[in-house]
Amino acid sequence: MAAPAVWAPKAQDRVDLVVGEERIPMARGERGWWSAPQPLRGGTDYAFSLDGGASRPDPRARRMRHGVHGPSTWFDPADLAWDDDHWDGTDLERGVVYELHVGTFTEQGTLDSAVERLDHLVRLGVTMVELMPLAAFPGQHGWGYDGVDLYAVHEPYGGPEALHRFVQACHWRGLGVCLDVVYNHLGPSGNYLAEFGPYFTDAYATPWGDAVNLDGPGSDEVRAFFIDNAVQWLRDFHVDALRLDAVHALHDDDRAMSFLEELSGTVDGLAEDLGRPLWLIAESDRNDPRTVLPRTRVGSLGGGSGIDAQWADDVHHALHVVMTGESHGYYADFADPTALAKVLTTPFFHDGTWSSFRGRTHGQPVDRERQPGWRFVASLQTHDQVGNRASGDRLSQLVDAGTLACGAALLLTSPYTPMLFMGEEWGAGTPWQFFTDHEEPELVEAIRQGRRAEFASHGWEAEVPDPQSPATVAASTLDWNELAEDAHVRLLRWYAGLLAARRARPDLRDPHLDQVVVHHDHDARTVVVERGRHRVLVNLGDEERAVDAHLPATDRSTVAVVLAWVGATVVGDDGVVALPARSACVLGPRAAG
Numbered sequence: 001m002a003a004p005a006v007w008a009p010k011a012q013d014r015v016d017l018v019v020g021e022e023r024i025p026m027a028r029g030e031r032g033w034w035s036a037p038q039p040l041r042g043g044t045d046y047a048f049s050l051d052g053g054a055s056r057p058d059p060r061a062r063r064m065r066h067g068v069h070g071p072s073t074w075f076d077p078a079d080l081a082w083d084d085d086h087w088d089g090t091d092l093e094r095g096v097v098y099e100l101h102v103g104t105f106t107e108q109g110t111l112d113s114a115v116e117r118l119d120h121l122v123r124l125g126v127t128m129v130e131l132m133p134l135a136a137f138p139g140q141h142g143w144g145y146d147g148v149d150l151y152a153v154h155e156p157y158g159g160p161e162a163l164h165r166f167v168q169a170c171h172w173r174g175l176g177v178c179l180d181v182v183y184n185h186l187g188p189s190g191n192y193l194a195e196f197g198p199y200f201t202d203a204y205a206t207p208w209g210d211a212v213n214l215d216g217p218g219s220d221e222v223r224a225f226f227i228d229n230a231v232q233w234l235r236d237f238h239v240d241a242l243r244l245d246a247v248h249a250l251h252d253d254d255r256a257m258s259f260l261e262e263l264s265g266t267v268d269g270l271a272e273d274l275g276r277p278l279w280l281i282a283e284s285d286r287n288d289p290r291t292v293l294p295r296t297r298v299g300s301l302g303g304g305s306g307i308d309a310q311w312a313d314d315v316h317h318a319l320h321v322v323m324t325g326e327s328h329g330y331y332a333d334f335a336d337p338t339a340l341a342k343v344l345t346t347p348f349f350h351d352g353t354w355s356s357f358r359g360r361t362h363g364q365p366v367d368r369e370r371q372p373g374w375r376f377v378a379s380l381q382t383h384d385q386v387g388n389r390a391s392g393d394r395l396s397q398l399v400d401a402g403t404l405a406c407g408a409a410l411l412l413t414s415p416y417t418p419m420l421f422m423g424e425e426w427g428a429g430t431p432w433q434f435f436t437d438h439e440e441p442e443l444v445e446a447i448r449q450g451r452r453a454e455f456a457s458h459g460w461e462a463e464v465p466d467p468q469s470p471a472t473v474a475a476s477t478l479d480w481n482e483l484a485e486d487a488h489v490r491l492l493r494w495y496a497g498l499l500a501a502r503r504a505r506p507d508l509r510d511p512h513l514d515q516v517v518v519h520h521d522h523d524a525r526t527v528v529v530e531r532g533r534h535r536v537l538v539n540l541g542d543e544e545r546a547v548d549a550h551l552p553a554t555d556r557s558t559v560a561v562v563l564a565w566v567g568a569t570v571v572g573d574d575g576v577v578a579l580p581a582r583s584a585c586v587l588g589p590r591a592a593g
Contacts, residue, residue, distance in 0.1 A: 002076065004046060005035040006058060007221050008196045011050040018047040018055045018071070031221065032197060040074040047071040048196075056192045057149060059225070062232075063160060064136040064152040068190030072152075077236035080164045089276030090128055090176030090240050092309060093374045094509060096412075096499060097178065097419040098126040099382060102134070102157045103141055104432070104477040105422055111162035115169045117480070124425055124492070125499030128176040130243055132383060134163065135182070138189040139437025141473045143383065144180070145245065146187025146436070150229050160237075167238050178241035178281065179233050183226045183259075184212060184249035189438055197221065204251035214252035214259045223259055227266050234270055234278050241279035242267075244307070248285045261295040264306030281377060282310040287348040287363025292375040308375065309417060312347035315378040316385055319343075322525075322540065323380075323407050324398050330357040337522040344414060344529060345516045347376040372511035373415030380407045381421040383432065390455045390464050392433030392476065394424070401427060401487060402582030405494050405565040406538045409584035410527065412498040413508045413536045415516055423478045425495040426488040430479055433465045435472045444468050497563050498586070505562070505588055507532030519550060526579070534562070534588040539579040549587055551575040562586040 008015050009032025016023040017036045026034040026048075040046060045066070047055035057064060061072030098121055106113040121129060133144030136152040144154070153160045170177050185208040186193065193199040198218035204211035213222045233239040244260075252259050264280055271278040282305075284291050293304025317331055318339040327335040333356055334349060343349050348363045355362040366376075379385070386394050395404060404427055411418050423430065434451065438444050444467075451464050465472045482488045502508045508531055510516075517530035525541035528550055535549045549571065551559060556575050564585040571577055571587065579585065 003036045003039045004048075004058065004074070005029075005033060006048050006060075006196065007032050007225070008034055008048070008050055009218060009221075010195065010197055013051055016049040016052075018049050019044060023049060032218075042074055042076060042079060044074045045071040046074060050195065053195075056195060057190075059149075059193055059196055060151045060228075061136075061149050062151050063155075064149045065155055065159070067155070068136055068138050068148050072149075075160055077160065077232070080161070080236075082164075082168065082238065084168050084171040084238060087171040087238070087276070089278075091277070092128070092241070092279050092281075092417060093372070093511065094503075095127045095176070095374070095417050096125060096502075097128045097130050097377060097417060098124075098422065099130045099132065099379075099419055100422040101132045101143065101383060101432075102154075104473065106480070107477060109141075109156070109477070111158040111166040115166055118169055118173055118175065121175065122173050124496050125503065126175065126420070128178050128241065129170055130178040130241075130419070131166075131180060133180045133182055133245075137187055138439065141435055141437045141470075143387070143434065143436075145182055146189070147182055148187045148190040148192075150181070150186075150226075151232060163237055171238070176240040177238075178243055178279070179239045180243045180245060181230065181233070182245040183229075184246050185209065186212075189440060189443060199225070206249045206251075208249075211249065211251050214250060215254040219252075219255070223262060226259070227263055230263060230267065231270060234267065235274065240277075241281060241308075243281045243283065245283055246285070247282045247291070247307075258305060260291070260305035260307060264295055264308075268306070279308045280306075282307045284310050285313075287314065287350050289348075289364065289366045289371060292371070309377055310375070311382075312343075312376040312378050312416060313385075314349040315343045315347055315376070315411075315414075315416065316380065316382070317343075318349060319380055319407055319410060320385070320395075323395065323403050326398075332356055337520075340527065341518040341520040344410065344518045346513055347373070347378065347416065366513070368513035371513070373513050373516075374417045374511040376416045377419050378411060378414060378416035379419040379421065380411050381424050382419070383421060386421060386432045387434050392431035392465065394428060394431060396424075396427035396429060397431065400582060401491055402565060403540060404491060406540050406582065406584045408495055408498060409536055409538055409563075409565075409586065410529065412495070412502055413529065413531060413534075413586065415509075415511045415513055418502075420495075426483055426492040428478055428488075429482060430476060432476045433472050434467050435465075435469075435476065436467045438468070494563075494565060501562055501586060501588075505534060507534040507588070508536075508586070517550075519548075533559075534586060535559075536584070536586050537577055537579055538584045539581060542581050544578060544580050547577045547579045549575045549577050551587070555589075558589055559587050560590045562588045 015034040058072040063073040063075035065073040103109040135147030136149035200210040201213040295306030321334040350362040351365040519528040527538040529536040566580040566583040
């Protein structure tokens with residue numbers, strides 16, 4: 001049993017460990033640390049009091065059984081009994097990521113109920129499950145990006161033991177686990193960190209208020225708070241990867257080593273100690289390829305952050321525009337006729353080009369010869385791109401099944417690491433909307449007004465669902481009964497077929513960006529992507545098209561249809577394919593290779 005300790009440099013005279021009605025003085029240590037004189041038994045409720053003030057939960061609490069405003073509950077991950085010694089990690093280079101939100105993935109909304117659906121993901125061809133944030137947040141329901149107790153697993157999801165069971169169940173099935181973590185801000189409700197120490201700074205601004213203090217006085221311990229959190233998930237809960245939310249909002253201009261470099265160095269060392277690969281995946285709005293370049297080391301040159309992969313939203317934007325025709329807000333630039341071909345060969349459309357949405361030039365180029373495509377995570381849908389629409393409508397509510405099949409063909413045969421958003425694989429008919437569960441009336445109203453104002457600024461005038469309504473959560477919960485319907489089953493088989501082809505045919509997952517060739521006829525709405533000896537053909541138009549597959553004459557007699565969304569596509573002697581409206585096919589050698 002370990003004794004509680006807390007970093008509380010703001011305490012002037014004393015810090016007490018509060019257990020029930022008892023207040024136990026803690027000993028002052030170095031650099032603002034205080035330690036309790038005795039250990040706690042597992043399951044004991046406790047809190048801290050600074051200078052005789054109100055009881056506050058432990059900033060590093062591993063269990064918040066009574067919600068974010070109540071006392072912490074002592075929990076030691078060392079007590080978890082693991083049975084996944086066979087697991088030696090997962091390979092992101094060949095990976096397929098599946099993003100899910102625990103609270104709406106199943107009707108029960110728990111980690112244990114999510115385990116019951118893991119076999120579906122295995123059959124689909126997924127290799128890594130990405131869980132949206134689990135850190136304890138206010139109330140019962142929420143996206144998780146307003147977490148305030150970063151070391152604790154949200155209790156309504158099942159708490160830490162349920163995460164242990166979920167990770168173990170994934171590993172038994174050969175699935176890796178990625179956890180979405182938020183280190184750029186904390187939520188506004190239940191956030192008591194500022195009472196303990198200088199966790200935040202007004203030197204920088206973020207869309208969510210004061211930035212995390214990563215380079216000011218006291219920032220060594222603030223950095224350690226977040227890095228130790230990452231280590232906890234990877235070491236103590238056997239998680240395989242972390243998705244880092246909005247790293248562009250991690251400000252540390254006054255430090256020689258960035259927070260991302262320090263984090264990646266720690267994780268690399270941990271991976272070596274554990275003997276299995278660990279991955280860091282960043283969400284970044286910068287379009288900066290240096291995010292996934294090696295970090296600078298003593299005696300060598302690097303210049304990057306050392307992060308393993310990053311989201312590539314430009315790929316999503318270009319695919320969304322060509323599929324839906326939408327061109328408002330940040331989609332405007334992606335209506336450019338060259339956008340689709342560009343993002344299928346390099347992840348950033350804005351790579352030093354003018355961004356009308358930002359009113360400035362944005363990004364810089366990726367070295368297509370040296371940076372592999374798998375380091376960029378691409379998608380047709382994500383929690384952001386669906387949930388941050390006014391009514392949370394999915395692509396399946398915007399376009400027909402044939403168009404969905406076309407988008408899937410382009411994504412799942414791309415050089416990038418593909419990511420699916422839960423339910424996408426069967427064209428889920430349920431929306432996915434923004435929801436919260438706050439107690440404070442002022443905060444609730446501010447969120448409602450903020451959402452309305454945001455959508456008005458984007459020109460989206462649709463009615464915004466009430467984030468606080470239980471009906472919004474219910475509407476956003478997947479309906480697994482849809483898988484009994486033929487239309488949904490057909491799309492699911494298409495997704496599974498594409499992922500099977502990606503596994504079996506190396507051309508379709510080849511990460512060499514400089515080897516991808518795209519022929520996009522913007523007016524005819526046809527696309528041909530050359531992937532080694534394979535071709536991916538898409539017709540997004542309303543009429544059948546004769547599409548030149550751009551096959552070498554020597555290959556035409558040996559090429560067969562690997563997959564086709566509609567009918568038996570015929571390849572003529574001249575390499576022309578009759579492709580029905582809103583359909584796609586994959587051509588390749590008769591024998592996989």
